[in-house]
Amino acid sequence: MGGGKRKKDEGSDVEDGGRENKKSSKERMLPSMIKNKEKRSEVHAKLKHEKKKQKQKQAKARDAAIKRAIELGEEPPEKKVPRTIENTREADETVCRPDDEELFAGNDADEFSKVLKQEMTPKILITTNRFNSSRGPAFIQELLSVIPNAHYHKRGTYELKKIVEYAKKKDFTSIIVVHSNRREPDAMLIINLPDGPTAHFKLSKLVLRKDIKNHGNPTGHKPELVLNNFTTRLGHRVGRMIQSLFPQDPNFRGRRVATFHNQRDFIFFRHHRYIFETKEKKDDSKDKTAKGAKTKTSPQEKVIARLQECGPRFTLKLRSLQHGTFDSKGGEYEWVHKPEMDTSRRRFFL
Template sequence: MPEASSQNERNIRLRKEYLYLKKVEEEKKKYVEKIKSIKKSYDENKKIKGDLKDEERELRKKMDLYDEKSYNRNLDDEYFFCGIENPRVLITTSRNPSSQLESFAKEMKLLIPNSEKINRGSYFIKDIINFARKNNITDVIIIHEYKGIPRNLIICHLPFGPTLFCTIKDCKMRHEFLDQINNISTCNPHLIFHNFNSDLGKRIMNIFKFLFPPVKMRINKRRFPKNKKQISILNNRRHQGVRKNEEEDEEEEGEDNDENDLTISIKNNEYYNMQKFENNRVIIFFNKNDIIYFRHYNWETNEKNEIVLNEVGPRFSFVVYKINKETLDSLNEDYEYVYRPFLNSKRALLS
């Protein structure tokens, strides 16, 4: 018991420290935005905003010391160390799930490598989060339904947050496709994110991006002579290799070379990189009017050496309606973003 209580006290202390650092980071961002606004007004010779007139004298002193690279370093970001180790994802559902929700959860497990699905049973969310922390789980995904249709998706990053809430729309699972589709590969997919340009869009992009491990890529490097535009390659199997073309030895090489020798030109005179990806799997997150469309493809090349996409499924779209700074077991009204349907904004928030 004393060990458990000390562990709980330590977790509470770490969570408070994390929330304090996030608060300091937000205040720093607001201060940087003020400096950028003052600097832009001076550079473009425009009028300073009315709410910054009282602070203009202090901000002008810091304006010359402003460095965008130093201020934009997210040292306290929750995903700063992602990529060192592969993420471990835990997938579960709401209580008493229907067969449709169970099949959707299984397809989500196939989508995300290094993920495991567990039955919810009668466990509370707090028990699931504690279990995930003890087993070094990085993210917990909980899927809810409405009348047998997957309707809500929650992604909770551990150990301290954030937690993303989104609504699932137009869900079409693999067994609902009329055409015959291929099996889902278990290799790490390539990720394509389109139109996530704002700070909120980049935040949402990171939450989804770090659910997947990085793609393994095999690179074969062949070294070629510098400052030489042409090299000769022998077709004979006994003599497989590369020989230099030198002006001094043109006569000797002319005697040795056969008629079947090939001559190719190299743009990069130092190295020629042969990149071979170990998979042909692509996942796309396409943002349009703050609605994120999810697509899953396998690609292959045809006879004309053109890339052809074959949809594998599932297919759905979702709308992010809330991002909380904390985890599911300790939610407070400390939101980074809340969707409001009557928000007076002409532009999209994610793009």
């Protein structure tokens, strides 16, 4: 009798062990290993939900630790910085440092110094290539509203070198040429006058003002200019070229901001205006009376600041930087982007 019971117990242990092994194998099974589509989606959703709950739990624990440290007067735990392509970029010798005296000494003598020192007022000529597109004129019209003291001239059949000579005589400080292909603006040429340099950008992701939801209409005030993340010597030079297109005395009352944000060598342009709204904020205060405690709500005003996009929205990618004004045949180049330069995703030039 005892022997039979013992065998039975041993058999149940084996069964339990088999169940545990099956359970652990199911837990280890990846969604990609499941052939049934519905089951695979179900397992994937379950794993995603569990991962989200775990992240929320970790965030709550981190917030509680910070709160506890502040209450005790201790230093809060260090924030973990996520690894990104930007903060793991390859080391570059040309990255500008705050104590680089040679760089700042060169700023006083470069081609953009007269405009940036406000010795000259920026005056921009905007034109197109010979074969303009349907969206080209609309884009140029919006550029004229972004850049103060900018003037549009039709290209006609004139060569670009003749336009450069004409612009020099009329005291223009820069020329912007919007190039179009297949009815879409796809490149931009910025020529600094009178002696260059000339920057050639690829233009993409163009969104006109009318296509931006809840867009605002810009005023004629001079905008505040924001340049982000132009860290290398080449980036510093390109940043100063862009800066020389705008007046250096912004009218802050206009609440208008033009932003050129460099990220992974893509220059994202955005055009916003600040909006300040006054909203009522309810404040609960207890008014004690003889009968008991009553709650009164007295409205208070608070000011909320937000951004409204004015458009246009586009992205620039530097293709070349040429010495002097535009010369497609005999021009010398300071920098040219070549496919063989893209050896790593973590290598950036601006």
